[in-house]
Amino acid sequence: MDLVCHSCESRFTSTNRKRCACGEPLWFDIDSTQFDxxxxxxxxxxxxYADVLPADPAEDVTAGAGGTPLIxxxxxxxxxxxxxxxxxxxxxxxxxxxDRGSSVGVTYADDAGRDWVGTVSHGNMAMSMAAVATSKGVxxxxxxxxxxxxxxxxxxxxxxxEILTVTGDYGQLYYDTLDADGGIEFVNSDTPLxxxxxxxxxxxxxxxxxxxxxxxxxLPVSSGGHASAVWKALRELRDATLIEKLPRIHLVQTAAxxxxxxxxxxxxxxxxxxxxxxxxxxxxxxxxxxxxxRALRAARETNGTVTSVSEEAIKEAxxxxxxxxxxxxxxxxxxxxxxxxxxxxxxxITPNDEIVAIVTGTGFKESEIDIDVSTTDISLANxxxxxxxxxx
Amino acid sequence: MDLVCHSCESRFTSTNRKRCACGEPLWFDIDSTQFDxxxxxxxxxxxxYADVLPADPAEDVTAGAGGTPLIxxxxxxxxxxxxxxxxxxxxxxxxxxxDRGSSVGVTYADDAGRDWVGTVSHGNMAMSMAAVATSKGVxxxxxxxxxxxxxxxxxxxxxxxEILTVTGDYGQLYYDTLDADGGIEFVNSDTPLxxxxxxxxxxxxxxxxxxxxxxxxxLPVSSGGHASAVWKALRELRDATLIEKLPRIHLVQTAAxxxxxxxxxxxxxxxxxxxxxxxxxxxxxxxxxxxxxRALRAARETNGTVTSVSEEAIKEAxxxxxxxxxxxxxxxxxxxxxxxxxxxxxxxITPNDEIVAIVTGTGFKESEIDIDVSTTDISLANxxxxxxxxxx
Numbered sequence: 001m002d003l004v005c006h007s008c009e010s011r012f013t014s015t016n017r018k019r020c021a022c023g024e025p026l027w028f029d030i031d032s033t034q035f036d037x038x039x040x041x042x043x044x045x046x047x048x049y050a051d052v053l054p055a056d057p058a059e060d061v062t063a064g065a066g067g068t069p070l071i072x073x074x075x076x077x078x079x080x081x082x083x084x085x086x087x088x089x090x091x092x093x094x095x096x097x098x099d100r101g102s103s104v105g106v107t108y109a110d111d112a113g114r115d116w117v118g119t120v121s122h123g124n125m126a127m128s129m130a131a132v133a134t135s136k137g138v139x140x141x142x143x144x145x146x147x148x149x150x151x152x153x154x155x156x157x158x159x160x161x162e163i164l165t166v167t168g169d170y171g172q173l174y175y176d177t178l179d180a181d182g183g184i185e186f187v188n189s190d191t192p193l194x195x196x197x198x199x200x201x202x203x204x205x206x207x208x209x210x211x212x213x214x215x216x217x218x219l220p221v222s223s224g225g226h227a228s229a230v231w232k233a234l235r236e237l238r239d240a241t242l243i244e245k246l247p248r249i250h251l252v253q254t255a256a257x258x259x260x261x262x263x264x265x266x267x268x269x270x271x272x273x274x275x276x277x278x279x280x281x282x283x284x285x286x287x288x289x290x291x292x293x294r295a296l297r298a299a300r301e302t303n304g305t306v307t308s309v310s311e312e313a314i315k316e317a318x319x320x321x322x323x324x325x326x327x328x329x330x331x332x333x334x335x336x337x338x339x340x341x342x343x344x345x346x347x348x349i350t351p352n353d354e355i356v357a358i359v360t361g362t363g364f365k366e367s368e369i370d371i372d373v374s375t376t377d378i379s380l381a382n383x384x385x386x387x388x389x390x391x392x
Numbered sequence: 393m394d395l396v397c398h399s400c401e402s403r404f405t406s407t408n409r410k411r412c413a414c415g416e417p418l419w420f421d422i423d424s425t426q427f428d429x430x431x432x433x434x435x436x437x438x439x440x441y442a443d444v445l446p447a448d449p450a451e452d453v454t455a456g457a458g459g460t461p462l463i464x465x466x467x468x469x470x471x472x473x474x475x476x477x478x479x480x481x482x483x484x485x486x487x488x489x490x491d492r493g494s495s496v497g498v499t500y501a502d503d504a505g506r507d508w509v510g511t512v513s514h515g516n517m518a519m520s521m522a523a524v525a526t527s528k529g530v531x532x533x534x535x536x537x538x539x540x541x542x543x544x545x546x547x548x549x550x551x552x553x554e555i556l557t558v559t560g561d562y563g564q565l566y567y568d569t570l571d572a573d574g575g576i577e578f579v580n581s582d583t584p585l586x587x588x589x590x591x592x593x594x595x596x597x598x599x600x601x602x603x604x605x606x607x608x609x610x611l612p613v614s615s616g617g618h619a620s621a622v623w624k625a626l627r628e629l630r631d632a633t634l635i636e637k638l639p640r641i642h643l644v645q646t647a648a649x650x651x652x653x654x655x656x657x658x659x660x661x662x663x664x665x666x667x668x669x670x671x672x673x674x675x676x677x678x679x680x681x682x683x684x685x686r687a688l689r690a691a692r693e694t695n696g697t698v699t700s701v702s703e704e705a706i707k708e709a710x711x712x713x714x715x716x717x718x719x720x721x722x723x724x725x726x727x728x729x730x731x732x733x734x735x736x737x738x739x740x741i742t743p744n745d746e747i748v749a750i751v752t753g754t755g756f757k758e759s760e761i762d763i764d765v766s767t768t769d770i771s772l773a774n775x776x777x778x779x780x781x782x783x784x
Contacts, residue, residue, distance in 0.1 A: 044436050045461065064463050064480065064718075069437065069456045071485075075529055088456065091483045093463075093718060095756055116783040131718030137467055141782060146769075155756075157765040160715035162782055168772025176775050183783040323552035326456075326485060326523030364487055364547075364756040373549040377538075380560025383568050390533060390554060391508040391575040 001054050003192055004029040006228070006294050015054070018178040018191050025190045025291050027228065028054050032236035037210050046100050046200045052236060054196050055108040065092055065099035065132070066200050070208045070356070073325040080337060081344020082353040085214070086327055087205055090362030097201060097226065097360045098128035104197030105187030106132045115139055118184040120174045122148045122156075123283050124361050125189060130159035141184055143177065145170045151366055171273075171288040190225030190291035198226050202233030205356050206243060213243045216349065218336045219358040221251035221260055221306065222284035224291030226360070231298035249304040250348075250355075251295060252339030254281040254314060254332075260292050264299060264306035271296060280368050281314055283332035283361060305348060309338040317341070318369050321359070328363040393446050395584055396421040398620070398686050407446070410570040410583050417582045417683050419620065420446050424628035429602050438492050438592045444628060446588050447500040457484055457491035457524070458592050462600045462748070465717040472729060473736020474745040477606070478719055479597055482754030489593060489618065489752045490520035496589030497579030498524045507531055510576040512566050514540045514548075515675050516753050517581060522551035533576055535569065537562045543758055563665075563680040582617030582683035590618050594625030597748050598635060605635050608741065610728045611750040613643035613652055613698065614676035616683030618752070623690035641696040642740075642747075643687060644731030646673040646706060646724075652684050656691060656698035663688060672760050673706055675724035675753060697740060701730040709733070710761050713751070720755040 005020035044067035089097035118141035133140035256279035271292030397412035436459035481489035510533035525532035648671035663684030709729035
């Protein structure tokens with residue numbers, strides 16, 4: 001499969017290449033014209049869509065990544081301002097959407113005879129790459145910044161990767177690993193293999209709705225890799241004539257770090273990098289998004305939006321996802337609900353719109369949200385009376 | 393559907409009844425003779441098996457609970473002493489197998505017009521019931537002991553149930569809630585509705601293997617409800633003539649709290665309750681298992697075993713599941729791997745046996761296992777050289 005640039009449309013035959021000469025990220029040029037919902041294997045998960053992926057492990061049992069539930073979250077409709085569905089990506093092997101891209105990336109590298117994979121991440125992607133790599137017996141290098149919380153380090157280290165603490169500009173490191181990989185296949189957040197794997201979430205969503213199409217998909221945006229993947233999937237499904245009109249792609253950032261939203265607001269052609277501020281949504285704190293321009297196009301060309309939400313709104317949305325939909329999400333994922341609330345107030349969406357919020361990761365790993373706890377003391381001796389008083 | 397006693401075979405038509413007059417737990421009497429793999433809906437998750445369940449929500453999108461991956465974990469074969477598959481129940485909405493029983497229980501109660509459900513739990517089951525209940529707009533009472541870790545309380549409270557801290561014998565409370573429910577449908581760990589929901593894990597496993605059958609299923613045992621459910625499913629599948637011979641059911645406990653394993657070892661007819669000791673596998677610390685006798689039968693009548701493993705073995709197995717299979721399991725789930733290691737040394741299982749270990753819950757919620765963390769410092773300036781030195 002060739003690689004192609006979303007922007008200048010240059011083509012490259014070497015899959016070692018990750019970025020175009022023009023500076024923009026590449027993705028795989030997939031011929032999806034023959035793809036159909038009726039031809040798919042019984043398997044659930046990412047390999048269900050192997051026909052449109054650059055790798056195929058031919059496994060005989062259910063793969064671990066993907067195949068996550070789509071939940072109708074009607075108790076959040078009023079707050080979200082639409083008919084809300086939650087795609088719960090927290091139900092992946094390492095608790096985040098990253099397992100899709102890691103599975104495709106590691107499988108590809110393994111099939112190509114590579115002994116090492118790597119990634120530049122100190123969060124979900126690091127855990128995901130390390131977990132998938134070790135399950136396949138492939139070595140994994142995880143490049144983290146010097147300052148990293150101890151809890152996070154433990155979560156990554158349990159999967160036994162080679163952890164490299166790197167002194168120097170972490171943003172620049174992202175690009176340098178793509179060039180100087182020293183025999184290591186780096187599957188960073190917007191590389192072609194990762195984007196290919198991540199796009200399966202949109203295939204799953206659209207298959208669940210088929211033959212209908214949701215009105216919009218809302219997701220957090222950080223590096224822009226995930227947004228690019230969703231956009232790519234929708235374009236492929238249009239090529240396959242399985243959808244006519246692309247659902248709108250609404251992207252949401254925290255106002256503390258919102259370079260893509262700033263470009264959207266100002267109508268700029270490209271994203272300017274900024275210094276990130278502290279945020280409870282630490283998983284999407286990326287001031288220098290490598291696929292920022294591609295994400296911006298994804299929103300604009302689907303008639304979508306890029307918006308940003310406050311820290312308070314993110315905390316509120318995190319609490320509501322748990323208390324009204326039973327979904328324990330990380331704050332970086334809850335920006336989707338906060339964003340919908342804001343978009344509905346702005347009239348961008350309406351109550352009858354069917355909208356899917358992608359909750360990208362579980363909140364079980366690290367919580368920074370305070371939960372109000374109230375309890376009532378009762379005694380076993382008075383159980384019956386106490387229960388009757390409660391359930392009146 | 394009638395309820396029936398596994399032991400004396402008494403029948404009851406009222407589904408309000410949870411236990412037999414003889415003291416043993418009841419389960420639903422399901423006619424599975426017409427059940428077949430080829431008739432199932434496209435839906436993944438517990439409702440795929442609605443034909444053999446006491447409830448059916450007729451939902452139009454994928455349900456959240458169940459539909460978990462079955463992973464071939466070959467890098468653990470040598471340690472486990474068999475061809476190992478992991479059924480990763482940590483990939484449920486609230487991170488544990490409990491979501492299956494909670495979904496069936498809450499759906500049943502909701503359809504029956506009940507406004508309240510409840511449970512006696514301070515762990516996975518409490519979180520699960522609270523999450524499923526709030527997603528359906530049903531009130532939920534969670535009865536916890538007075539002493540409960542703060543982290544745990546926060547995990548439960550996020551789903552906004554009514555938390556009742558109960559003074560008195562927590563073991564007795566389990567039974568008292570089943571009688572004096574005061575309008576609340578209690579879905580405790582071995583009640584008929586929960587057992588019905590939990591059995592879907594065995595349906596999924598057997599469907600994945602069909603037309604073959606795994607040699608054994610290994611799972612942790614605590615109350616005995618889950619073990620009962622797996623046994624029930626296998627019996628139903630035999631009635632449906634979809635399997636000839638029941639896979640062996642191997643149950644594992646921590647040696648710190650192993651009343652069922654003690655009864656198995658001594659050849660006793662019934663389980664004697666004991667006082668629990670401290671254990672890292674806190675989720676299975678039940679000294680008074682309400683379905684202990686039923687679990688004992690499940691193991692004996694399938695030619696299985698009930699074994700117990702040391703705290704050190706549990707920690708070792710937890711680490712190996714992460715570092716060799718990419719599965720972050722709670723210690724209470726890792727007893728399965730520790731148990732297999734012990735059973736293989738005793739000659740109970742052999743390297744060609746195909747065995748499924750049910751990992752009942754994620755390790756992301758609360759970790760008590762120390763992970764060795766080692767890192768290597770490198771500098772961006774020497775990136776290429778550093779990477780080449782690593783990936784030699």
